[in-house]
Amino acid sequence: MTILSDLGGIIGISLMYSAPLLYTSLGGVLSENSGVVNIGLEGMMTIGAFAGAAVAYFTQNPWIGFVAAAIAGGLLALLHAVACVTFTADHVVSGIAINFIGPGLALFLTKIFFDGAAMTIPLDLDHKIPRPLNGFFSSISVSNDILKEIVGTLDSIFNQYATVYIAFILVFVIWFVLYKTKIGLRIRSVGEHPRAADTLGINVYAVKYLAVILSGVLAGLGGAAMSIAVVSNFRAALISGQGFIALAAMIFGKWRPQGAMWGCLLFGAAQGLSIYLGGTTLGISSQLLAMLPYIITLIVLMLFVGESNGPAANGQPYEKNQA
């Protein structure tokens, strides 16, 4: 009967690893639906991870850290918006710049505020993001062995940091905003055909600014979901590639929030599987296991995803007065 608890373990790890990706991926969905390619998610995530960990440490309150991460990510995204929307920059080039500025600034500030150390001082467990269901299932007293097993499994699946729950709630929120509200329609119309949207009286620039800044806010939250939940501090290689993987998940999900969620879950599950296999006695090389999530993602992409096309005007600079 260990299958059940093993499965619970894999699902638990999958959810934990998916969450930071999910925030960031949703950020990508917002930005790119408004027509601004955001390859700078990685940098925004890193600055969020730093701001979250640093502020949470100094205030000893993870939630203030979480908000600070959102602000930091949003500010970095503002730079991207200024470049791409106002100064018609090449979105990819600006995004690459963000990916140098974000991590550079994050480590620079870490060393300034933490006496030259390359990491922030770790938060103790009580000051990390809480786990709302911690001990909930194990408090249920059951006598039966099978029931105990089930309770234990539920515990390893649902005993997650609050950031994990928020991430999945946000999938619904972003979906609702994008497809059921006026502002969502505006974001999408600006990404599909900015000139038509402009003709209808939509302020194209304002909508794009909003979407890009929100994408930074979400990416910042994704970074914090890593630094003050999955681990307990910010350090040099903490965010190394997650922003790009989130971007990949977004493309995998065909630029839709729920699709991005499946992409993130796929990657998280592959990660969970590889960690689970590493803990077994099968003796597979840990290096080969570490490759697994990437290879699984590639294979799934080959099998199930064909040519994926984003919003029609994605990546194109828009200038009001030009034909």
Added chain:
Amino acid sequence: MKQSKILITLISIILGLLVGGIALLIAGFNPIEAYGIMFNGIFGSPKYIAWTIVRSTPLILTGISVAFAFKTGLFNIGAEGQYIIGSLAATLVGYFLEAPIIIHAIVAILAGCLAAAIWGGIAGLLKAKFGINEVITTIMLNWTALYFSNFVVFWEPFKRPNRDASQKILDTASIEILEKWKISDAGKEVLNSNEFLKDFLNPPINFGFIIAVLIAILVWYILKHTTLGYQLKAVGFNKDAAEYGGIDVKKKMIISMAIAGAIAGVAGATQVLGVSKETAILATTEGYGFDGIAVALIASNHPIASIPAGLLFGGLKYAGSKLQPNIGAPMEVINITIGVIVFFIAMPKLIQIITSFVSRRKRGVEVDDTK
């Protein structure tokens, strides 16, 4: 590169250094002192100049790789992984193959080149056959390359006991210049009487830089003067038009990514054969590929301009590492500076506004003078 582009790049570099200085100032360091240390850290002695060249070589090559792919309409984020595969293959050939000097090095470089070309070609193939965006595939392949390289280095006959690295390459495969002579009695005698040469040859100065320059010229020639280059650029410029014009677009995508991979592979190979002599077990990527993207952008995707751009980046990184020991300023200011340079390069419109504003002011002053 057009003159206006060069101007924009130069202004961006100045603005980048300015913002880096402001960051240092806010953090409580003297930016003039910091830049003084950095300037001295590059040009202060022949040894420093040699180190700058050595450190810049892989960046120049990954820069050319990214620039080449960009020219053909592909975004090669995968230079990182191609670099890793290139170094791994070169180390394997450098250690296991026994061959005479020079030939051994050439075979090792070609092995790195070929392996990385295949690695890059996979991304091209996945794009051509399955329509998967190369940004996704190359990111996945970067991490796959990293762990694959670690896996091979852990292989018993290849791993150096008690070290987190592979065996060292054989001396015959080395491309370090005058490596043996430097430590021979005759060499020491000559060097002791020539301070400049002694200092310059202190770092592992190697043929990598010369190879990088040759590749830059070769890539420029291919893009500018060959049918293949014309076709590749046509695909990059307008895929549908190229197809209509009878170009096999899919095949060209694969070729383009393979060539880009090969160039990044040479970067890895020369680094192994000339500098590190081994492949280390890596916890995370070293960043040569990502730095190469910045190099390519600073060079406006021109292969030959990648040489000064790579030297600039390599120099800043090398000199930046001297900030911490000297004045305690974090070397990450270099990444901020590079980021800001790229950021301004992304916005030619802003720079044009600034320059036209400045020139208008100038004209205004001239008018005042005539009064």
